[in-house]
Amino acid sequence: MALDRVLNAESVAVIGASKTETKRGFQAIRTLIDEKYEGIIYPVNPKEKSILGLKCYKKVSDIEYNVDMALITTPAKTLPAVLEDCGKKGVQGAVIIAGGFGEVGIEGKKLEKEVLQAAQKNNIRLIGPNTSGMMNLKAGMNLVGLKDVPKGNIALLSQSGNMALTIMTEAKLKSLKGFSYYIGVGNEADIKFHEYLEFFRNDPDTKAILMYVEGMREGRKFLQEAHKTTLKKPIILLKSGRSSTGKRSAGSHTGALAGMSYVAKTAFQRAGIVVIENSTELFPVAETLSSLPIIKNNRIAILADGGGHATVAADILSDLGIEIPELNPRAQAKLKKILPAAASVPNPIDVAGGTDTNPALFADCADIILQDPNIGGLLIVGLFGGYGIRFAPSLSLMEEDAAHQMGKMVAKRKKPIVLHSLYNSEKPHSLHLLRYYGIPVYDSLDVACKCISVLAERGTYIQKYHGKTKFELQWRQKAVPEGIAIIKNALEQGRNVLLEHEAKKLLQLHGIPAFKDRIASSADEAVSVAGTMGSSVVMKIVSPDILHKTDARGVRLNLNTESDIRDAFDSIMTCAKKYKPDADIKGVLIAPMARKGLEVIIGTKYDAQFGPVILYGLGGIMVEYIKDFSTRVIPISSTYAKSMLEETSSAPILNGIRGEKGYDKRSLKNVLMICSDLVEAYPEINEMDLNPVIVHEHGVSIVDARIILCPGRKNLYYENTNNNKPL
Incomplete structure (x- = not known):
């Protein structure tokens, strides 16, 4: 565990310690003391003798004892010298608060490089720079200065201090869940996202990993570590910048279409990450996944005390791809025995006033529903928690009893319950009890639906886990001498485009007709x-x-x-x-002239963060306007090639519509696989555009083919003696 001495430091030097209450160097020491940090605190300031009762040192190298971690609050320009001094003391890690590095331009990037070189020379791992800090909640190592952050089992990684503050505040006010660690990742100058994943994957105090990401320096390594991690623990991620398509390339349609927002989402999902697009869902989803068992069959029941909520919930869940099957006859018969004649029991289940005088019936209904083998989880929507408020205080005791029963029920049946309540903001004790048992409660119906849907999403991923999906590239393994000669000839002529x-x-050499x-x-x-x-x-x-x-x-x-x-x-x-x-x-x-058929596009692009990706969609000259396509990070398997064809809006056309015969999906899938192989075989390929590819009832025709090369990449792999080493 390379980061253990950093994230579980037994001693911290606060460089830039201060007696001024508004300064970070004071706040950090005070917070470490107040939160009873288990390690030793060393203030460092050449002008002070003591701060908050602790002996102050002129520099880190003057400290008599071992120092694991340094919190550096001094200005950016001081960092190289400070790190040199830390190196003399054998400091393992440093949190760099200062900004003014790679995020501000050329001079900042130059300074960031100097800081990184100083750290690497002295074997110091860096968190940041441009970070809000880090916390190890279980040890009281709070290097952020934020008070009263709830402890729990969720690790939080964020590139925004404000987003982290929002998430922590939400946890404090609306949940009983909390955090094991918080890392302000900052610029990723040294420690990268994927290294944190490796640490938290093996951390016994962390049950889920929550991430807010703005950019990623080594996206492919992150995918590799995420793929290993999500089988053990859920990762929940919000990627900002969806409205930007990134750097558009005029070289090909693929380059213009396969922007970061499209590539990242499909890549993350393929690695088993739960991708969140609405910030209000971020913490609730993490809370749910860290508390409840997964849904193994994608089938959910809805229990409501009103038809409106039930109908809306059914619509939302259907849009999220969740099945809402009818209960089996036995379950329906049991429900009819305890509910009024007006109740609807197929699914959604509407109690039709049956709980107005006895809200404890919710627990009885829930147990009947969860015993149905067709049902993987239960969403309760409506007034639960508010019966004692709306109707009679005596009903509150019944609600509390029902809460106890449902809490125990989740553990017994090993199926989750998520609850939506109109009275969540009133904070009745019954809802507090549900949270005590790990059942999350939300006042937003949309959020509640999203939370139970991700339990099904994760369950489906675990069931269909692809152990071979390692996101590793095997360079040159399928290259052929004649293909290498074609690319080499173009580059020697000074061309970065194949005619x-x-x-x-080149396509023909690899199996295209x-x-x-x-x-x-x-x-x-x-x-x-x-x-x-x-x-x-x-x-x-x-x-x-x-x-x-x-x-x-x-x-x-x-x-x-x-x-x-x-x-x-x-x-x-x-x-x-x-x-x-x-x-x-x-x-x-x-x-x-090619025979008539369906025009599609197949292309590849080299993404700066994830490496090569492949795209499939409707083709022709309108491709950039229709934007009906799917993407995957290369390499792809036959299964993923098939899923690329199936997930586009135009997928039904391949099967034939209005009496027309279908198209040759097998040959089309084969072309996708060959294009994926080509990129691994010839790393000089920067972009490839086959547009249009005309799909016939039998076979395909490549009408136009464009391959753009990256001359600089030739030297990375073409002349590398270890060119078969996975990236």
């Missing part, structure tokens, strides 16, 4: 080549400087006669030269 016939040749495309450099040659095709042809400009051929009017379709082919050749060349006078034009590509 279309080169791209198609043979292409008949040929290049013509004159109108006479175009006529001769077209004559060998035996059908109508398409003609396209070939130039490494013209990526979007249609924009340059460099494409002509359905050509049959000699005169049409000659005219098309001359027109294409004229338009291309007009579009880009200095373009390097290699000629015109002649290819048979």
Whole structure:
């Protein structure tokens, strides 16, 4: 456990300690004392002899005893020298509060690099910089200065101090749950998100990991650690910046579409992370997952004391992909015996006033429902907790008794109960009792539905866990000499784009059906080549400087006669030269016209945080406007290729609609797998765009293929003697 001496430090030096109450150097010491930190505190300030009754040292190296952790509150420019002094004392870790580093520009990045070098030279692990601090709640090591943070079993990782404060305040005011650790991750200059995951995965005091993320330095390593962690403990994550598509690339449709918001969400979910898009759901979901058993069959029952709440809850859960099956006949019969004749018992279950004089019936109904093997969990919605307030105080005792019964019921049946109550803000004792037993209570119906749905989401993930999904890339393993030669030739010519016939040749080498495309450099040659095709042809400009051929009017379709082919050749060349006078034009590509079918796009992109990703969706010139697509981090398995086809809105078209025959999904899935393999085989591939790919009843046709290279990446892998080592 590389971070154990840092996060479980037995001694802390507060560098920049102060007697001024408003300064961090004072607040940190006071909080450590007030929260009875189990270790030793060493204030460091050359101008003071003591602070809050503790001996003060001029510098860390003057301390007589071992120092595990340093909280550094001094300005950014002092950091390199301070870390050098910490190194002399063998300090294991440091929390850097100061900002003004990589987040502010070139000079800040330079200073951050200097600080990191000083830390690495002295074997000091850094939290931050630009962090609000960290807490080890079980040991009282509060290096944030925030008082009365509730203790519990949730680890909180956040790149925003304000978001962390919001989450902690919500826990304090609305829950009985709390935190094992808080880490203000900051700029990730040294310790990265994935290292914290490894630590918390093995921490016995942590049952769930809650994350607020703005950016990630080593996304693929994070996915690898998350995949190992989520089988043992849930990870709940809110990624900010969904409204931004990140850096758009003009090189390909894939580059423009596969922005961080799309890639991150699917990558996180594939690693088993519960992705949250609404900040109000973040802590409630963590509270739920850290308290309750999972739902193993994606089936939920709704118990309500009013039809409106039941109907709305059913709609919300259905939108979240949850099944709401009818109860089995035996369960329905039992409910009818204890509820009024007007009650509805199939599911949702509406007690129809049956609890107005006896709210303890909620517990009786809940037990009947949870004994049904078709039901994986129960959502109770409506007035529970408020009967004693609305109707008669004597009913409060019945509600409390029901709360005790339901709390014990969850443990006995090993099925969860989540509760929505209109009276949550009134804080009746019955709802407090439910929380005591680990049953969360929410005043928002939407939040309650989300919380029980994630129990089903996690249950489904555990049931379908893919042990082989390790997010590891095996470079070059499937490369072939002729393919390497194609890429090497392009790079040696100074090109970062494969010509279309080169791209198609590369695809052919890896199992895509043979292409008949040929290049013509004159109108006479175009006529001769077209004559060998035996059908109508398409003609396209070939130039490494013209990526979007249609924009340059460099494409002509359905050509049959000699005169049409000659005219098309001359027109294409004229338009291309007009579009880009200095373009390097290699000629015109002649290819048979593809048969009609469904146009789709398959592409890959190299994402800065997660490495290579693959995209599938409806194709053609409207792809960036329709935006019906799915993405995955490479490599993909056959299972994930299949799921990419199924999760798009256009998926039903592949099966055939309005009497039409379906399309060849097997061949389409095969192309997806080959594209994934290509990226691993040739790491120089930065972006690949197959658009359109026309899917037929039998087979597929690659109409256009574009591959963009990254010359700099060649040296990372092409000449690496360990090029088969997983990334």
